[in-house]
Amino acid sequence: MRLTVSTATSRSVCVWRGVRRDSGGCSRRQRQDAPGGRTAMEQVVLKAQKKDESGKGAARKLRAEGLVPGVIYGLGKETVGFAVQRRELYDLLDKATGGNVLISLDMPDMQIDADTAALIKEIQWSPVHKEALSVDLQWISLKEPVTVSVNITIHGHATGLEEGGSMNQIRYQAEVECLPTDIPEELTMDVTGMQISETRFASDLAVPEGVTLLLDPEEPIATIARPISAADLEVRTDEELPEGELEELALAEEQSEAAAEAAQSTEADGEAEAESDSAE
Structure with a gap:
């Protein structure tokens, strides 16, 4: 099975990386070398607490306490609500490489398989305060390929x-497809x-x-x-127009000049005739 992770996450992380925040308490698992001398993507431990209450009121209360509400789902597992320290989430985003970060979620009373990790699927940001409003995580298997966007x-x-x-x-x-630990x-x-x-x-x-x-x-x-x-930057009409159109323009210009001369001649004759009548 191949899993596609939303590319909206990468764009959010890229925007976020232009703003610096104080580092929080995220820790990193040791980076391991992948086959062929490459460096495998490291996992970042994110501490979370289970969130029992739901709704806008509960979410506002969590944000007021410096927490960001979130949910995690995928791999047929039950959707679980949680909350993370805002500062730790920002620190995790600062560690994101190329818009992607492999997460080892550390939450009490949650049993996580050794071959399972999480990726950020979506982050909602406040358009006014530029703060994270919520975060969605998605379970992935470290043994199955995923599709992600890479810078x-x-x-x-x-x-x-x-x-x-x-x-x-x-x-x-x-977009690339690879094992989660091979995400470049x-x-x-x-x-x-x-x-x-x-x-x-x-x-x-x-x-x-x-x-x-x-x-x-x-x-x-x-x-x-x-x-x-x-x-x-100069407009060079003569070089841009086809030869036939140039001839038509030249003919139209000649006709326009002839008509103008005829009009002037007629006007002059009219004025001369008027002067003659006036003299008589």
Whole structure:
């Protein structure tokens, strides 16, 4: 069975990571090396307390006490309500790499299998105070592949930038499928040697062993736009219009000029005739 985790979580974490908070009491399990010399995603221990009451009133009371209400579900397990210290949740988000964090939930009276962990599925934020209102966690099996979004970063020295070009990163995230412990911190792409007007694609991303990229190989990731000169900003109609349209425009212009001259001639003749009549 393959589990897809909402990418909305990654976006929330990315937004959050731009704001710093005081560190809380989250602890990390030791990071282990994965097969092939890669580093397995570490699990972060999040302490929680079971939440018995439900409803808006109970949630407001928890927030007033510095807690964030949440629920955890998945893998056919019963949905369980809980609450975590806001400071510890923020510390966990600060530890999130690439928008993903593997969670070992530590809650009294809850038996958790050794091959089970949790991922953040969704966080609701206050649009006014920018505080977390609630958090949804999803149980996952460490032995089954999951689909998550991972951030894309570019590195290297692009030659085209020295020539006045500008780097345009088209895509900043990509979905991958892998075991939870193999979720990469990021996907990287080397732009060394890129020239102006050159594009690099998903096939140029460095994808770790054991990770499947769920993106069309021809999907563009980054391109270098050519510099815009003053001449490029000028409107050069003569170069842009087809030859037939140019002839039509030239003919229309001649006809317009002839009509204007005829009108002026008629007006002049009328004025001369009026003056002659006046003299008589």
